[in-house]
Amino acid sequence: GRMMQDWIFWAALVALTIGVGAILLQAYRRGDASSDNDAALKVYRDQLAEVDRDLARAVISPPEAERLRTEVSRRLLDADRARKSAPAAGRSGKLWPTALALILAAVAALYTYDRIGAPGYGDLPLTDRLAIADQVYRDRPSQAAAEAAAPVQPSPVQPDPEFTALMEKLRAAVIARPDDAQGLALLAKNEAQLGNYIAARTAQQHLLDLMGDNASANDHAGLAQTMIFAAGGLVTPEAEKHLIRALELDPSNPLARYFSGLMFAEIGRPDRAFALWEPLLRESPPDAPWIAPIRGMLQDTADAAGIKYQLPAAKGPSAEDVANAGELSAADRQDMIKGMVDQLETRLTTEGGPVEEWAKLITSLGVINEKTRAKAAYDNAIEAFRSDDAALGQIEAAASTAGVTP
DSSP states (O other), X not given: OXXXXXXXXXXXXXXXXXXXXXXXXXXXXXXXXXHHHHHHHHHHHHHHHHHHHHHHTTSSOHHHHHHHHHHHHHHHHHHHHHHHHHHHHTSHHHXXXXXXXXXXXXXXXXXXXXXXXXXXOOOOOHHHXXXXXXXXXXXXXXXXXXXXXXXXXXXXXXXOHHHHHHHHHHHHHHHHSTTOHHHHHHHHHHHHHTTOHHHHHHHHHHHHHHHGGGOOHHHHHHHHHHHHHHTTTOOOHHHHHHHHHHHHHOTTOHHHHHHHHHHHHHHTOHHHHHHHHHHHHHHSXXXXXXXXXXXXXXXXXXXXXXXXXOOOOOOOOOHHHHHHHHHHHHHHHHHHHHHHHHHHHXXXXXXXXXXXXXXHHHHHHHHTTOHHHHHXXXXXXXXXXXXXXXXXXXXXXXXXXXXXXX
16 A cells, blocks of 8 residues: 555656656757747748838839749748757757756755655645644643553662662651651652652652642652653643643743653644753753753754754863762763653553654654664554554654664
């Protein structure tokens, strides 16, 4: 089915290209080669008309008029014969460079379309894309559904027996005193470090309920981050509410801006994601944990939104930044990227998901140079959407961006 459609498409494209080239070449031969003779023909026809007018005014005699008609007609026939033979004789030497230029232009056009076009991808006007994004936004799973669908990830940290014993005591203490703010904060932090994001989210959410209106922008943004990790990388409606609250309290909050951009990228609004991420990249210190994922996605986001943009060179950290950052900030950055990509990959492979998430996974794996996994994700996505031409076009574009050869 799809291979036959592609073959028909390319056959039609080549045939049209050859046809247009032939028409241009013929116009070149006829127009340029006969221009001088066409002018001569017009002069001779005007002369014949002038003879008739002179005869009518009795300026010349009938025998003289006949002689002039015979002479002008002979010249007109000679010019017509010259016009017909001019393309073959007069222009043949200049025809080959023109033909070669047309062939090169046609080949360049076909190559360019093959590289940056989307063969087989149906029309998708802006209004349709906005409607699709709006539908994806409305159809997002709830936090509970996303957490239930998220695969269980192995713990990123292997705690020693002493730490495990301390965690058991901390959990028991929170159960005994469920409204102890300090215990909840400590539990949420340590559960998140162990990769137990649902447990961390539960503790953090209860802590914010206790804080009420006293919760800061960072409190709401931190809870949203834990909810997103617990949901396998999805920005759920519940997480979005906390992002909105964080930005209401502090419009410059970087974590809320980053994850709000991520939400727009996930639903198919790269324009909105770019508007949030580009200034955040400019304003943030180079060791901020959201810098690496933004740098990994911003160029693709701009390209998808049709925005002319060149990702700037990474800002080098100062000596003080290096001294302050240490291994912890590097680990935070790596964990934010790898953890979310791993969770997305596992969830899509086991549970499936919309084409936008598959495309995001493929490009993300390309960014972290996991070409083999990106190719596997591409193969799985092609199989899952084999009957949906529009989805296949998005997958092909993501594979091209990730440098994965189909």
